[in-house]
Every structure is written in structure tokens, then in C-alpha cells.
Amino acid sequence: MPRAWLLLIASIALGSGCAARPVPVVPPAPVVVGAKPCAAPPRPVLPPVDRAMPFDAPANVDALLRRDxxxxxxxxxxxxxxxxxxxxxxEGR
Structure with missing residues (x-):
């Protein structure tokens, strides 16, 4: 039995090297564009809306228009x- 195992392992090792393998397709390297930082605006602070007053109160309407x-x-x-x-x-990208 040990001879059979040895023969089996040897035939697997030798037979696996004969298998046809597909040629690996290597994707092209990505093109990296060096971008210079652009000025982004800071987040604005919005005027609050008074919750105690009605939505269409003059003070809230003014705050909503300023927010807009x-x-x-x-x-x-x-x-x-x-x-x-x-x-x-x-150009062309």
C-alpha cells in the first residue's frame, strides 16, 4: 500500500504540471493625474428658525430667506x- 500512495502522489505532482493554463490578463495601470488642491468654501453657519413662532412669522420668513x-x-x-x-x-479623458 505505501508504494501505491507514493505512486499516486508522484503521478499527481507530475500530471499537474502538464495542465494548460490560461495566460493571465493584466489590466493596464491606472493613470494618476496630479491635481492641485482647489479652494473649497467652509460650511456656512445658518441663522436659526424660531420654533416657538409660526412658520410664516415675519422673523422666520426673514431667517428662511437669509438661509436660502x-x-x-x-x-x-x-x-x-x-x-x-x-x-x-x-483633454480626451
């Missing part, structure tokens, strides 16, 4: 930062 203006200017600044990064991308 702040949100709009913050969104424009974020879009400007994004455009700064997009300008750094080489």
Missing part, C-alpha cells in the same frame, strides 16, 4: 471648486 441666500452662495462656491478640479483633467 446662504445656501445659494455656498452651492455656487462648491460648483466653482468642482470646475477648478475639472479644468485640471487632461
Amino acid at each position: 441666500d446662504i445656501h445659494r452662495s455656498y452651492a455656487e462656491a462648491l460648483e466653482a471648486a468642482l470646475a477648478c478640479y475639472k479644468r485640471q483633467i487632461p
Whole structure:
């Protein structure tokens, strides 16, 4: 029996080297673009809304309109930062 095991192990070792293997496909290396940091705006501090007053109270309406203006200017600044990064991308990508 030990001879059979030895013969079995030897035939497995020799036979496994003859198997056809597919050629591995190596993906291309990613292109790294060195981007310069662009100025991002800090998060704005929004004026609070008074919860004790009705939603359409003049003080709350004024606070909501100021919040809307702040949100709009913050969104424009974020879009400007994004455009700064997009300008750094080489053509054809």
C-alpha cells in the first residue's frame, strides 16, 4: 500500500504540471493625474428658525430667506471648486 500512495502522489505532482493554463490578463495601470488642491468654501453657519413662532412669522420668513441666500452662495462656491478640479483633467479623458 505505501508504494501505491507514493505512486499516486508522484503521478499527481507530475500530471499537474502538464495542465494548460490560461495566460493571465493584466489590466493596464491606472493613470494618476496630479491635481492641485482647489479652494473649497467652509460650511456656512445658518441663522436659526424660531420654533416657538409660526412658520410664516415675519422673523422666520426673514431667517428662511437669509438661509436660502446662504445656501445659494455656498452651492455656487462648491460648483466653482468642482470646475477648478475639472479644468485640471487632461483633454480626451
